[in-house]
Amino acid sequence: CTPLFSQPYTETISSPDEGIHVEVTLTQGQLFYTLSKKKRLILDTSRLGLELKEGNLSSKLTYHSSTTSSFDETWTQPWGEVKDIRNHYNELNLELEQEETGRRMNVVFRVFDYGIGFRYEWPEQENLDEFVILDELTEFNLADDPQSWWIKAYILNRYEHLYEKSEVSRIDTVQTPFTMETQDGLFLSIHEAALTDYASMTLARTGGTKLEADLVPWLNGDKVRAKAPHVSPWRTIQVAEKAGDLITDYLILNLNEPSRIENTDWIKPAKYTGIWWDMHLGTKTWGSGPNHGATTEYTKELIDFTSKHGFYGVLVEGWNTGWDGSWFENGDVFSFTEPYPDFDIVEVTRYAEEKGVKLIGHHETSAGISNYERQVDDAFAFYREHGVEAIKTGYVGDFVEGGRWHHGQFMVRHYRSIVEKAAKANIMLDVHEPIKATGIRRTWPNMMTREGARGQEYNAWSVDGGNPPSHTVLLPFTRLLGGPMDYTPGVFDLLLNDKPENPNNNRVQSTIAKELALYIVLYSPMQMVADLPKNLEANPVALDFVKDVPVDWDETRVPRAEVGEYIVTVRKDRNSSDWYLGAITNENARSFDLKMDFLEPGKNYTAYIYSDGAGADWETRPYLMMKYNQTVTAGMDLRINLAPGGGMAVRFTEQ
Numbered sequence: 001c002t003p004l005f006s007q008p009y010t011e012t013i014s015s016p017d018e019g020i021h022v023e024v025t026l027t028q029g030q031l032f033y034t035l036s037k038k039k040r041l042i043l044d045t046s047r048l049g050l051e052l053k054e055g056n057l058s059s060k061l062t063y064h065s066s067t068t069s070s071f072d073e074t075w076t077q078p079w080g081e082v083k084d085i086r087n088h089y090n091e092l093n094l095e096l097e098q099e100e101t102g103r104r105m106n107v108v109f110r111v112f113d114y115g116i117g118f119r120y121e122w123p124e125q126e127n128l129d130e131f132v133i134l135d136e137l138t139e140f141n142l143a144d145d146p147q148s149w150w151i152k153a154y155i156l157n158r159y160e161h162l163y164e165k166s167e168v169s170r171i172d173t174v175q176t177p178f179t180m181e182t183q184d185g186l187f188l189s190i191h192e193a194a195l196t197d198y199a200s201m202t203l204a205r206t207g208g209t210k211l212e213a214d215l216v217p218w219l220n221g222d223k224v225r226a227k228a229p230h231v232s233p234w235r236t237i238q239v240a241e242k243a244g245d246l247i248t249d250y251l252i253l254n255l256n257e258p259s260r261i262e263n264t265d266w267i268k269p270a271k272y273t274g275i276w277w278d279m280h281l282g283t284k285t286w287g288s289g290p291n292h293g294a295t296t297e298y299t300k301e302l303i304d305f306t307s308k309h310g311f312y313g314v315l316v317e318g319w320n321t322g323w324d325g326s327w328f329e330n331g332d333v334f335s336f337t338e339p340y341p342d343f344d345i346v347e348v349t350r351y352a353e354e355k356g357v358k359l360i361g362h363h364e365t366s367a368g369i370s371n372y373e374r375q376v377d378d379a380f381a382f383y384r385e386h387g388v389e390a391i392k393t394g395y396v397g398d399f400v401e402g403g404r405w406h407h408g409q410f411m412v413r414h415y416r417s418i419v420e421k422a423a424k425a426n427i428m429l430d431v432h433e434p435i436k437a438t439g440i441r442r443t444w445p446n447m448m449t450r451e452g453a454r455g456q457e458y459n460a461w462s463v464d465g466g467n468p469p470s471h472t473v474l475l476p477f478t479r480l481l482g483g484p485m486d487y488t489p490g491v492f493d494l495l496l497n498d499k500p501e502n503p504n505n506n507r508v509q510s511t512i513a514k515e516l517a518l519y520i521v522l523y524s525p526m527q528m529v530a531d532l533p534k535n536l537e538a539n540p541v542a543l544d545f546v547k548d549v550p551v552d553w554d555e556t557r558v559p560r561a562e563v564g565e566y567i568v569t570v571r572k573d574r575n576s577s578d579w580y581l582g583a584i585t586n587e588n589a590r591s592f593d594l595k596m597d598f599l600e601p602g603k604n605y606t607a608y609i610y611s612d613g614a615g616a617d618w619e620t621r622p623y624l625m626m627k628y629n630q631t632v633t634a635g636m637d638l639r640i641n642l643a644p645g646g647g648m649a650v651r652f653t654e655q
Contacts, residue, residue, distance in 0.1 A: 007062070007063070008025070008026060008027055009025070009026040009063040010023065010024070010025045010026075011023075011024050011066060011092060011094070012024075013068060013090055013091075013092040013109055013111050014090065014111060015089070015090065015111045015112055015113045016070070016072075016088050016089065016090060016112075016113055017113045019037055019038055019113060020035070020036070020037050020111055020112070020113065020114075020115070020116065020239060021035070021036045021037075021111075022034070022035055022092070022109055022111055022116055023036075024092065024094060024107075024109065025045075026061060026062075026063055026096075029059050029060040029061050029062070029099075030047065030049065030058065030059055030061065031047070031048040031049060031058075031061055031094075031096070031107065032045050032046060032047055032048065033045075033046055033048060033109075033118075034046065035116060035237060035239075037186065037239050040184065040186065041143040042142070042143055042182070042186065042188065042237075042239065043140055043141055043142060043143060043237070044141045044142070044143045045141060046138075046139035046140055046141040046210075047137055047138070047139045048107060048120075048137065048138055048139070049061075049137045049138075050120065050133050050135065050136050050137060051133070051134045051135040051136075051137065052131050052132060052133055052134060053131070053132035053133075053134055053222070054128075054131050054132070055101060057098060057103060057105050058137050060098055060099050060100055061096045061097070061098055061099075061105075062096065062097050062098070062099050063094075063095075063096065064095040064096055064097045064104070065095045066092060066093060066094045066095065067092075067093045068090065068091065068092050068093075069090070069091045069093075070089070070090050070091070071087065071088065071089055071090075071091065072086070072087070072088045073086075073087050073088075074086050074087070075087060075258065077253075077442070077445075078259070078264040078267055078445050079267065079269045079445065079448075079525050079552050079574075080525070080552070080553065081484075081523045081553050081556045081571065082248075082250070082553060082554070082555055082556050083553070083554045083555070083574055085250050085253060085254065087254040088112065088113070089110040089111055089112045089254070090110070090111050091108065091109065091110050091111075092108070092109045092111075093106060093108045094106065094107045094108070094109075101127055102126075102127040103125065103127045103128045104122070104123055104125050104127070104128070105120060105121070105122055106120070106121040106122075106123065107119075107120055107121075108121060110234075110255065112249075112251055112254070114238060114239060114240060114245065114249035114251060115236065115237050115238040115239045115249065115251045116236070116237050116239075117193060117234035117235065117236045117237075117251065117255045118234065118235055119231055119232045119233060119234045119235065120231065120232040121229075121230075121231045121232075122226070122228045122229060122230045122231070123228065123229050124228050124229045125228055128228050129227060129228060130225075130226070130227045130228075131226055131227075131228070132222050132223075132224070132225055132226075133199075133215070133222075133223045133224035133225075133226065134221070134222065134223060135215070135223065136201070136212075136213040136214075136215050136223065136232075137212065137213070138212065138213040138235055139206075139210060139211065139212050139213075140190055140203070140210075140211040140212075140237070141209070141210045141211070142168055142180075142209040142210070142211065143182075143209075144182055144183045144184075144209070145167045145168055145169045145183070145209050146167070146168050146180035146181055146182045146183065146188065146209075147165065147166075147167060147180065147181045148165070148166060148167065148168050148171060148178065148179065148180040148181075149163045149164070149165050149179050149180075149474055149477065149478055149563060149564060150163060150164055150165075150166075150171055150174040150175070150178055150179075151163055151164070151174065151175050152164075152172060152173065152174060152175070153173045153174055153175050153202035153203075153214070153216075154173060154202070154216075154405075156398045157398065158406050158407075158433055158452075159175060159436065159452045159453055159479070160451075160453060160454045160455075160458070161454065162454060162467070162468070162471060163471070163474045163478060163564075165564065168180060168205070168209045168211070169205075169208060169209050171205050172204075172205060173202055173203065173204040173205070173214055174202060174203050175202055175203075175436070176190055176191040176192060176201060176202065176203060176436070176482075177189045177190070177191040177478055177479065177481040177482055178190045178191070178203055178211075179246070179477050179478050179481070179563065181243075181563065185241070186239060186240070186241060187238075187239075187240040187241070187242070187243050187245070187246050187563070188237060188238065188239055188240075189236075189237070189238040189246055189477075189481050190203060190211070190235075190236065190237055191236045191238070191252065191438070191481060191482060192233040192234060192235055192236055192438050193233060193234040193236050193251070193252045193253075193255035193256055193438050193439045194233050194234055194255055194256045194257065194438060194439060194440065194443075195233045195412055195435065195436070195438040195440070196233065196412070196416055196440070197226070197230070197409065197412065197413060197416070198215075198224050198226075198232055198233050198409060198412060199215035199216045199217065199223050199224050199407070199408050199409045199412065200215070200216045200407035200408065200412060200435060200436065201213050201214070201215060201216075201233070201235070202214045202215075202216065202407075213235065216405050216407040216408040216409075217405075217408060218404070218408055218409065218410065219402060219403060219404060223409075224409055225409065233438060234255040236251055236252060236255065238251050238481070242558075242561070243477060243558075243561045243562060243563050244557075244558025244559065244560070244561040244567070245558070246477060246481060247476055247477070247480070247481065247556075247558050247561075247569075248556055248557065248558060252437075252438060252439040252481070252482060252483070253439045253441075253442045255439065256438075256439040256440055256441075256442040256443050257442070257443045258442065258443065259442065259443060259444070259445055260423075260443055260444065261423055261444065261445060261446065264445055266389065266426050267428055267445055267446055267448075268312070268389070268428070269448070269525035269526065269551040269552040270311070270312030270313065270390075270525075270526055270527075270551060271311045271312055271526075271527045271528070271529055271546070271551060272306075272311060272312050272313045272314065272315055272360055272390075272526060272527075272528055272529065273302055273305060273306045273311055273313075273314050273315070273528070273529050273533070274302070274314055274315030274316065274317070274360065274528060274530075275293045275294055275298060275299065275302060275314070275315065275316050275317055275318070276315055276317050276488075276528075276530070277460070277488075277491070277530050277531060277532060278293050278532065279293055279317065279318065280457045280460035280461060281460055281496065281498050281499045281500075282461075282499060282500055282501065283498055283499075283500065284298075285318070285323075286317060286318035286323040286327060286364075287318065287323040287324040287325070287327065288323070288324055288340050288342070289324075292318065292340065292342060293316075293317070293318050294316050294317065294318040294319040294340065294342075294343050295342045295343060296342060296343055296344045296347055296348055299314060299316055299343070299348050299359075300348070300351055301533070302314045302316075302533070303348075303351055303352050303355050303357050304355065305533040305536075305537075306355075306357045307355035307356055307357050309543070309547055310547060311357075311529060311547075312357070312358060313352075313357055313358035313359060313360040313389075313390065314352070314357060314358075314359060314360060315360040315362060315392055315528070316343070316348075316359060316360070316361075316362060317362045317364070317392075318340075318362075319339050319340060319343045319345070319362065320334065320335055320336060320337075320338060320339055320340070320362075321333075321334070321335045321338045321339070321340060322334030322335055323364075327364070327366055328366060328396060328397065329366070330366055330368075331365055331366035331367050331368020331369075331371060331372075331397065332368045332370075332371045333368075333371075334364065334365065334366065334368065334371060334372075335375070336363055336372070336375045336376070336378070336379035336382070337375065337378055337379055337382045345359075345386055346386070349386045349387050349388070352387075353387060358387065358388070358389055358390070359386065359387070359388050360388070360390045360391070360392060361383045361388045361390065361391040361392070362391065362392050362393075362394070363376075363379060363391055363392070363393045363394065364393075364394040364396065365393065365394060365395050366394075366395075366396050366397055367395050367396065367397030367399065367400045367401065367406075367433075368401070369400055369401050369411075369414055370401060373414070373417075376418065376421060377421065380421060380422065380425040380427055381425065383425075383427065384425055384426070384427065388427070389426070389427065389428060390427065390428040390429070390430065390448070390526070391422070391427055391428070391429060391430070392429075392430040392431075392432060392486075393418065393429060393430070393431050393432065394431075394432045394433055395431075395432070395433035395434070396432075396433055397433075406433065406435065407435060407436070411435060412435055415431065415434060415435045416440070418431075419440065419444045419446065419447045420444065422446055423444055423446045426446075427446065428446050428448045428526070429446060429447055429448060430448055430449050430450065430486050430526050431447070431449075431450040431451070432450065432451040432486070433451065433452075434450040434451060434452050435452075436452055436482050437450055437452060437482035437483030437484070437485075438482055438483070439482070439483060441483055441484070448484070448524075448525050448526050449483075449484040449485065449486045449524040449525060449526050450483070450484070450485065450486060451485065451486055452479060452482075452485065453475060453478075453479040453485060453487075454467055454471065455485075455486070455487045455488055456487055456488040456489060456491060456508075456530055457488070459491070459496075459506060459507065459508045459509070460496065460499065460506055461504070461506060462504070462506065463504050464504070465504050465505050465506055465507070465509075466506050466507060466508065466509050467509060468509055468586075468587070469509050469510060469514075469585070469586045469587045469618055469644070469645035470564055470565075470586035470587065472487070472510070472514075472518060472521070472522065472584060473564055473565060473566060473567055473584055473585065473586045474563065474564045475487070475522060476521060476522065476558075476561075476567055476569070477561075477563045477564070477567075480522065480523065484523050484524040484525060485522055485523070485524055486524050486526060486527075486528065487518065487522045487524070488528040488530045489515055489518035489519055489522065489527065489528070489530060490515060490519070490527075490528060490529040490530040490531055490536070490546055491508050491515060491530050491531045491535075492512060492515065492531050492535045492536055492538070492539045492542060492543075493531055493532070493535040494507055494508040494510065494511075494512065494515075494622045494623065495507050495508075495622075496508070498532060498535070508622075509618055509619075509645060510584075510618050510622065510645050510646070510647065511612050511616050511617075511618050511622045511623075511624070511625065511643055511645060511646040511647060512539065512542055512622065512623055512624075512625045513610050513611055513612045513616070513625045513643075513646055513647045513648055513649060514584050514585075514612075514618070514645065514646050514647030515542070515647070516542055516545050516546065516549075516582075516610050516647065516649035517582035517583055517584050517647035517648060517649045518582070518584065518647070519545075519546065519549045519582065519649070520549065520569050520570075520571055520580050520581065520582025520649065521567055521569045521582040521583075521584055523553075523556075524551065525551050525552060526551065527549075527551050529546055541610075541625070541627050542610070542625065545608075545610055545649055545651070548651055549580060549649075549651070550571075550573045550574070550575065550576075550578075550580070552573075552574045552575065553571040553572060553573065553574055554571075554572040554573065554574040555571065555572040555598075556569065556570070556571045556572075557569070557570050557571075557598055558570075559594060559595070559598070560592070560594060564586065565585070565586055565588070566583070566584065566585040566586065566588075566590055566642065567583070567584060568581065568582070568583040568594060568640065569581070569582050569583075570582075570598050572598075577600075577653075577654050578651060578652060578653050578654075579598060579599060579605075579651075579652040580649070580650065580651055580652070581594075581638075581648070581649065581650040581652070582647065582648070582649055582650075583640050583642060583647055583648045583649075584642070584646070584647040585642040585643075585644075585645070585646060585647070586645070587618075587644055587645055588644060589642060589643055589644045589646070590640070590641075590642045591639070591640065591641045591642070592639075592640055593637040593638065593639055593640070594637060594638045594639075594640050595637055596632055596633070596634055596635075596636055596637065596638050596652075597634055597635075598634075599632070599633065599634040599652060600634065600654075601633075601634045601635070602633075602634075603633070603634075603654055603655075604631055604632075604633055604654070604655040605631070605632050605633065605652040605653060605654055605655060606629055606630075606631060606632075606652070606653050606655055607629065607630050607631075607632045607638070607650050607651070607652050608627070608629055608650065608651040608652075608653070609627065609628050609629070609630070609648065609649075609650050610625060610626075610627050610648065610649040610650070611625065611626055611627075611628075611641055611648045612624065612625060612626075612641060612642060612643035612646040612647065612648065613625055613626045613643075614626075615643075616643035616646055617643055617644045617645070617646075618643070618644055618645025618646060619644070619645070622645075624643075631655065632652065638650070
């Protein structure tokens with residue numbers, strides 16, 4: 001008789017607008033899929049399945065049953081780049097069984113108007129209890145050879161690298177989000193959503209333009225250790241006809257579970273200052289001694305500045321014992337409840353409360369995970385006792401405890417555990433050296449922001465001199481597709497005149513106007529005002545904009561953009577009728593007109609424009625900026641003038 005696994009099965013599912021099509025085929029016991037948009041093939045025949053230590057789940061599969069359904073809701077973010085998000089998709093749930101073993105596995109596809117997500121599910125069953133995934137065979141077989149922007153996987157320093165650009169056929173193994181532009185002008189991004197108890201996915205090129213999921217391993221080579229019932233993260237493919245539409249489709253968020261925090265009133269988007277940039281400049285130290293930054297006296301100075309200008313809180317790094325010596329290697333000696341003698345946390349928090357300011361806590365683990373996990377409950381309780389509502393965590397170190405990568409299942413579990421513990425303590429998190437963002441902020445909205453890319457600090461000390469002007473123009477289309485980033489903008493002393501030694505000629509490679517625009521272009525619900533108070537107050541015009549710009553938005557649009565070249569982002573304040581515009585460019589100057597059709601028709605607005613001045617240039621004249629006002633309406637065009645490495649920031653207020 002004919003084996004069941006030889007019987008073919010094919011099913012097609014389309015997006016609600018019928019623009020995106022997925023065809024799933026079971027042939028000779030193996031599962032494949034294709035993806036197309038309006039009859040344009042995006043992914044050619046691509047394999048699905050897994051190799052387990054207990055045997056494969058990729059061959060001799062048989063069709064058991066399938067269901068299709070549709071879903072349509074609009075949900076509200078407690079904070080975000082947009083308030084209301086429509087979650088509208090068609091779903092195919094394919095139930096499979098392996099003929100020889102009786103093991104069952106479901107593959108679920110959700111197809112949106114702007115992309116797809118699919119994942120593996122292992123229901124509770126007799127034939128598969130505890131299991132180990134050795135390899136995930138998921139393929140993304142690109143139909144042409146797109147241009148792509150990428151950073152390598154499996155290199156030191158995690159995600160903190162400059163992006164490279166090449167055809168897909170020239171890449172090796174890369175991190176996600178992995179962004180591409182096809183030969184016929186579609187924009188794609190492959191990533192994952194709801195990374196919860198699984199290894200992070202990188203993408204390995206296995207030949208030509210065929211990519212395969214490559215999971216970050218445990219030390220012994222295991223990729224994922226699981227117990228049924230279990231699910232993989234969603235494998236996501238965003239599809240857009242314009243580059244800016246990748247930024248505003250919210251596929252990643254929609255594939256995460258709704259919030260598990262019932263009352264989110266305590267979660268507050270905010271701007272903050274801090275004892276941080278000083279250490280990167282080398283004017284103060286994290287460790288104790290004559291130049292110690294985290295002293296009671298200096299923290300009070302920052303509190304005064306923060307209160308004067310209406311910011312939320314002051315981040316204090318280096319307050320706790322453990323920083324002395326080579327703290328990069330001191331992950332096992334940090335205390336998270338013992339301040340240095342010159343930091344009186346009781347007095348600091350009393351003074352902060354008097355001034356209407358919050359202390360923002362800091363936990364640097366230096367990748368000493370066991371030490372941190374032993375203390376974290378007491379550390380959160382300690383901070384809550386002193387009125388701390390937000391904590392920045394850090395995981396500096398090339399490897400974690402015994403040589404583990406930051407991106408494997410061990411650390412994915414750790415990062416998620418810390419988020420859940422923080423939620424129970426009513427604490428917001430800003431995670432540096434994190435696992436990549438995959439939308440869990442929907443489920444745990446106290447996970448406010450994270451680093452996960454080269455940020456502002458590289459401008460202070462990187463041996464290559466700092467982030468080039470193109471870097472911040474790439475981030476919105478790459479790293480930030482996963483979620484908010486704490487880039488830490490707001491450095492006004494672009495030439496780093498306070499830095500005592502500068503052998504690499506470090507500087508901020510932008511103009512003042514671009515530094516302002518970053519507050520709009522690089523989204524984060526917690527934005528730092530990074531520079532020293534004296535430098536910020538030396539430019540009161542620019543500081544006024546930083547004080548005004550919100551961090552919580554009702555609506556976001558990207559009317560014009562080209563990956564790595566320039567971007568214009570407009571956002572509407574969630575708490576007023578104001579709109580804000582941020583435009584930035586790479587090393588090339590640009591001028592163009594932008595329709596202001598985002599404004600409400602029939603109303604007059606005053607546009608407060610912060611623009612590069614005539615002759616401004618990030619290399620030679622970065623401080624040239626002009627501020628001017630004009631009355632505008634929705635029917636008018638706005639002239640955008642961007643200097644080399646420059647930007648423009650605009651606030652639109654109803655008259």
